[in-house]
Amino acid sequence: MGHNKLDKFEEKIGYTFINKFLLKQALTHSSYSNEKRMSKLDNNERLEFLGDAVLELTTSHFLFKKYSKLTEGELTKLRASIVCEPTLSQCSKDLELGNYLLLGKGEELSGGRNRSSVLSDALESIIGAIYLDGGLIKAEEFVRNFILTDIDNKKLFYDSKTVLQEIIQQSSQIPVKYYLIDENGPDHNKIFVVEVRFENKVLGTGRGRSKKLAEQEAAYNAIKELKNNQ
Amino acid sequence: MGHNKLDKFEEKIGYTFINKFLLKQALTHSSYSNEKRMSKLDNNERLEFLGDAVLELTTSHFLFKKYSKLTEGELTKLRASIVCEPTLSQCSKDLELGNYLLLGKGEELSGGRNRSSVLSDALESIIGAIYLDGGLIKAEEFVRNFILTDIDNKKLFYDSKTVLQEIIQQSSQIPVKYYLIDENGPDHNKIFVVEVRFENKVLGTGRGRSKKLAEQEAAYNAIKELKNNQ
Numbered sequence: 001m002g003h004n005k006l007d008k009f010e011e012k013i014g015y016t017f018i019n020k021f022l023l024k025q026a027l028t029h030s031s032y033s034n035e036k037r038m039s040k041l042d043n044n045e046r047l048e049f050l051g052d053a054v055l056e057l058t059t060s061h062f063l064f065k066k067y068s069k070l071t072e073g074e075l076t077k078l079r080a081s082i083v084c085e086p087t088l089s090q091c092s093k094d095l096e097l098g099n100y101l102l103l104g105k106g107e108e109l110s111g112g113r114n115r116s117s118v119l120s121d122a123l124e125s126i127i128g129a130i131y132l133d134g135g136l137i138k139a140e141e142f143v144r145n146f147i148l149t150d151i152d153n154k155k156l157f158y159d160s161k162t163v164l165q166e167i168i169q170q171s172s173q174i175p176v177k178y179y180l181i182d183e184n185g186p187d188h189n190k191i192f193v194v195e196v197r198f199e200n201k202v203l204g205t206g207r208g209r210s211k212k213l214a215e216q217e218a219a220y221n222a223i224k225e226l227k228n229n230q
Numbered sequence: 231m232g233h234n235k236l237d238k239f240e241e242k243i244g245y246t247f248i249n250k251f252l253l254k255q256a257l258t259h260s261s262y263s264n265e266k267r268m269s270k271l272d273n274n275e276r277l278e279f280l281g282d283a284v285l286e287l288t289t290s291h292f293l294f295k296k297y298s299k300l301t302e303g304e305l306t307k308l309r310a311s312i313v314c315e316p317t318l319s320q321c322s323k324d325l326e327l328g329n330y331l332l333l334g335k336g337e338e339l340s341g342g343r344n345r346s347s348v349l350s351d352a353l354e355s356i357i358g359a360i361y362l363d364g365g366l367i368k369a370e371e372f373v374r375n376f377i378l379t380d381i382d383n384k385k386l387f388y389d390s391k392t393v394l395q396e397i398i399q400q401s402s403q404i405p406v407k408y409y410l411i412d413e414n415g416p417d418h419n420k421i422f423v424v425e426v427r428f429e430n431k432v433l434g435t436g437r438g439r440s441k442k443l444a445e446q447e448a449a450y451n452a453i454k455e456l457k458n459n460q
Contacts, residue, residue, distance in 0.1 A: 045302035046294065053283075053290035060283040061361075064276065072275035136366055 009100045013126070015142060017133050022047070026129040029118060031104030044125035051128025054136070058143040059083055081159055082147065085120045091147050092119035160219035167226060168198060176203065178215045194218045239330045243356070245372060247363050252277070256355040259348060261334030274355035281358025284366070288373040289313055311389060312377065315350045316443070321377050322349035390449035397456060398428060406433065408445045424448045
């Protein structure tokens with residue numbers, strides 16, 4: 001990767017590495033190190049191991065301070081909505097992280113540059129690299145600027161089913177129900193379609209790679225719809 | 231809890247709190263706050279949430295530096311052998327942490343002061359409290375002094391089955407086998423007894439609250455026995 005490209009990425013993330021090798025390593029997917037017959041130890045997996053723990057701590061500390069009235073169980077649930085593949089891959093997409101990854105040819109051809117797991121792992125590797133290069137404070141800054149933004153929306157999205165039920169309960173004891181109405185695509189790449197209904201009226205529809213994700217999206221769309229009609 | 235007792239505990243852990251309330255909170259089990267009708271937020275569960283993440287990061291960073299040739303998968307396995315209830319409760323016992331806990335009467339009577347989960351959670355709470363009071367460096371010192379000691383032995387204990395198989399493989403392709411030979415006690419408090427055998431010869435016996443723990447202990451005893459006979 002050219003120096004210009006690394007410079008551009010550093011500008012984007014607002015952090016300049018002392019040790020550029022760490023940045024390059026964080027952007028090196030295992031498919032690339034395999035293809036180039038590099039040592040396994042030079043791809044981004046070890047940095048991901050470390051970065052995952054840095055992200056866990058910075059997120060936990062942030063939530064601990066911000067939500068002083070939440071119990072341990074509520075904090076754990078909230079943290080899980082942030083430190084999860086869908087959120088992290090969305091944050092990676094906001095940073096256009098995919099454009100900077102070093103991938104092997106096979107991974108490239110099969111769409112690795114947009115794969116949630118690849119993007120989410122690489123983001124954790126970047127966090128691990130910043131932590132090693134600049135310490136906890138710098139890693140914390142990065143996490144706050146690019147992951148812990150817009151928490152209320154993230155919370156809403158990943159916990160939409162709970163939020164929807166709370167809205168409905170204000171006026172009724174009847175629970176909403178989720179119905180699987182369609183499954184598309186081949187087995188390894190299925191899309192589920194779910195409707196959420198209240199007293200047989202459809203409140204929202206959602207699609208996702210699992211029933212659970214489709215239900216969350218259906219609930220999220222229902223909340224948006226209910227709010228528009230208020 | 232008297233000040234003398236808190237002083238004594240601080241001496242033991244080698245850290246003096248600026249904010250003594252944090253220490254007291256870390257030692258307050260939920261059964262005590264329930265009994266005294268204190269707020270849930272004043273027992274040690276929120277500190278445990280934070281301390282768990284501090285422990286995860288300090289352990290990950292320590293292993294990352296110490297084992298520069300291990301892959302992410304190997305590091306993850308090793309970390310799991312340290313950040314786990316059996317190891318943490320053993321560390322708590324070494325610190326006699328149980329003596330300093332504030333417990334409710336029911337928990338006290340049912341043996342909570344020696345319960346692995348209570349001790350392990352309280353140790354994480356102490357780590358969270360030190361982190362809030364003194365920062366990451368102080369928390370790291372505590373973790374190194376009281377948890378990350380004698381790693382090789384801990385590794386051996388929690389991965390004894392693998393180690394035993396490796397020893398046997400030096401001279402044979404036949405795997406060792408584990409046999410459940412007894413189960414004692416009532417359903418909610420069972421003790422399993424397992425033998426590990428090689429070509430029908432008993433190499434070691436182990437006991438534990440799960441088959442897995444009993445197998446690990448059997449393997450551990452077999453390794454000790456084999457080393458004694460060398």
